[in-house]
Amino acid sequence: MAFSIRTRLTFWYVTLLTISLVAFGATFSYSLLKIFMNRTDNQISSVANMMVHTVIKPSGQLFLPRDFDIILERFFGIRTAGNYIQVLDPHGQPVAKSSNLEALSLPITGDTYNAAVNGATTFEIIRNVGRYPVRVVTKPILLKQKGLVAIVQVGSSLEGMDEIFHSLAYIFILGIIASIVIASAVGWFLAKKALKPVAEITKLARKIGAENLNERINVTTAQDEIGRLASTINDMIGRLEKSFKQIKQFTADASHELKTPLTILKGEMEIALRSKDNMEYMREALKSSLEEIDRMNYIVRNLLDLAKMDVEKESLPREPVNLEKVLKERLDHFKRLALDSGIQMYILKSSPVVVYGDSVRISQLMFNLIDNAIKYTPRGGAVELSLGEEDSRAVVKVKDTGVGIAKEDIPYLFDRFYRVDKARSRDVGGAGLGLSICKEIAESHGGSLEVASEVGKGSVFTARLPLAAPSPA
Ligand SMILES: Nc1ncnc2c1ncn2[C@@H]1O[C@H](COP(=O)(O)OP(=O)(O)O)[C@@H](O)[C@H]1O
Ligand SMILES: [Mg+2]
Structure with missing residues (x-):
């Protein structure tokens, strides 16, 4: 199924936001839990330490009055403050406990007991005492001469923490749900706003046809x-x-x-x-x-x-063409016409230049240029042909002393059907296609065609064609 970009943008936006919020909530809760646990552990630890010093007499005998937490508080100033306190004999049987435990007792697991026998203190969370979990420290009392004499356990109910974490979870879940709802709405709206130009483009593209190509997309922010x-x-x-x-x-x-x-x-x-x-x-x-x-x-x-030429642009036949030979043939062809028109025509300079291309088209290019030069040069004028090389390009120049071309006509000269003087051109025959064909030929060979002219003085047409790569021979 294909979803619109708008849907996808919104989806990703909301997903990312949810992931960040959940990650934040989890890290926050975890850190809070750690801090809380540390504090609890410190507190029960210090109570346990005081207990150790209280319940053991200097002789090594246990001192265990009934209701000893009350006595502890009265006589020794140890505030049990809601902590569960329990003293076990070396076999793990309870021998004394604080009054708040009543009928209950803090259970001791085999692992914890073994650790105590080995002199290690254990912190753990026990769940089956009362309604709330209890954090319990189990600390052995070891004497040098007697070994294990008792085990002290101090527990602190995690009631407060449990409540805090419940409310926190509640706030987080509500917060995350609310954020998702708000983010979806805002994301949906923002995506629409961001994609508005695309919608506009689509609308315009849909209605554009040959008749209204003058329409344009309204570009408001060109930079993005x-x-x-x-x-x-x-x-x-x-x-x-x-x-x-x-x-x-x-x-x-x-x-x-x-x-x-x-x-x-x-x-x-x-x-x-x-x-x-x-x-x-x-x-x-x-x-x-x-x-x-x-x-x-x-x-x-x-x-x-x-x-x-429009069609075959890519597939022109390519063969070595001897430009000098073509130029001489063209000169011979026009000799008669030039003579009849009272125009002197000659090759000023030439060299054996070879290009790669279609000889028929190249011949046509020269034909059109010379034809124009004779047509637009009055009696008594001259047409000068030259062929050479320049920057690894063959350069053919057709120069005349004819009527010349005005500056304002030059930009259109190579357009199809363009003629400077329509009436006159009709007399001399021509439809204004010759030069556009010439340009097409030059360009399809990877070359160019340029003109320089002055009214009343004459014109120079310069065709440049890429040279054929010199043959290894
Ligand atoms: N050598 C030239 N001297 C003066 N004008 C020229 C010359 N060559 C071309 N032109 C002008 O450019 C126009 C276009 O030339 P071209 O495309 O060959 O068309 P055509 O020769 O059929 O009129 C001509 O009508 C003419 O006005
Ligand atoms: Mg012509």
């Missing part, structure tokens, strides 16, 4: 464990909220991006239908339609790429 738990959960909800927003934004952007070419496509088709016999019109419309289809194709391909 529960406070930290609450803020951790808040942070987690925060991250979820952000991811949700991004996904929503992404879906909206993707639909929008696909809708534009579809609308254009529809328009073109309608023109084509209406142009009937005009071949020239028809051709124009079809050509334009093809362009839109290419555009959609491009967007969908990029979207697929991004989706794929």
Whole structure:
């Protein structure tokens, strides 16, 4: 059976309290008993000693008057004060006893008698004399010439102590029961108070869904464990909220991006239908339609790429990739385009750098960066490529003398579908996915992608990738 934390806390609290109280009660009673016994023993001992000196004459004869306790008190000033006194002969038979014993006598066990014969004094508690237990000291009288002449027994009723211990036990039991009741109630209440934030967290977690991710747990005490738990959960909800927003934004952007070419496509088709016999019109419309289809194709391909990369982040193929080779291939690929755009493109410096990763993706990363550099650089400009090593990382730089990027756009540059100048980018083709793909590629390889730019002067994109461990050869 599973108990709630509140029940368990209360249970432990009460159990501990009960154990402490019982332990305290037991120690207290034991100490008190010890003190009491010591006092009683001292008292009966001293009476016994005086008895020894009183009942034996200097000649060694026993002196045993009847009612001797009264005589003791009158003539010798020994206050028997309620003590039972008994004198036994060497065989253990009573020969005299104090008047308060009346018909009773203090029994002597075999062990005690043997101890007395051997000269030892014994203290014990005897229970069958009168209503209350009696503490009894048994002391032998030994003379050098005669050996054992008598045994003196002095007993003191433990009546007072018995009463005290009864009342004490009564007080303790009542006290402990009352404490348990009070402690249970207080513990139950305190546990509820301590666990209130947990109840709040549970309540909130129960009602949170995709629609109300903006809700947060009310953190009152941030310093304690529960406070930290609450803020951790808040942070987690925060991250979820952000991811949700991004996904929503992404879906909206993707639909929008696909809708534009579809609308254009529809328009073109309608023109084509209406142009009937005009071949020239028809051709124009079809050509334009093809362009839109290419555009959609491009967007969908990029979207697929991004989706794929999200999924395969962990399982990218890993092989040695010669960056210098890839860079040269990319240069060859763009040579024609650069020439047509009136842009000078060259490799400033390069070295045989090898990284470990997916050659297709790395090639795509360079493609996108060079593609952008040419797209956003006017005629007469230059695109400069370089490859090197820095802090055991491969560094690829794509630098252009193009339009540059304003400071306020830079934080969003790598976001999906982000374009600085939407109208212009549409002319040059592109959906704002290129750089987010680049960043994704760099990061999935354990690298980074950064940009430095100045409006009107140009931009530098720097990709850093971890070097492949140098092969033993
Ligand atoms: N080399 C560059 N020079 C100036 N602006 C750039 C450069 N590269 C990218 N940008 C800006 O960043 C935006 C996002 O780039 P990208 O993700 O490749 O999208 P796309 O090229 O499809 O527009 C571009 O629209 C452009 O405004
Ligand atoms: Mg691009």
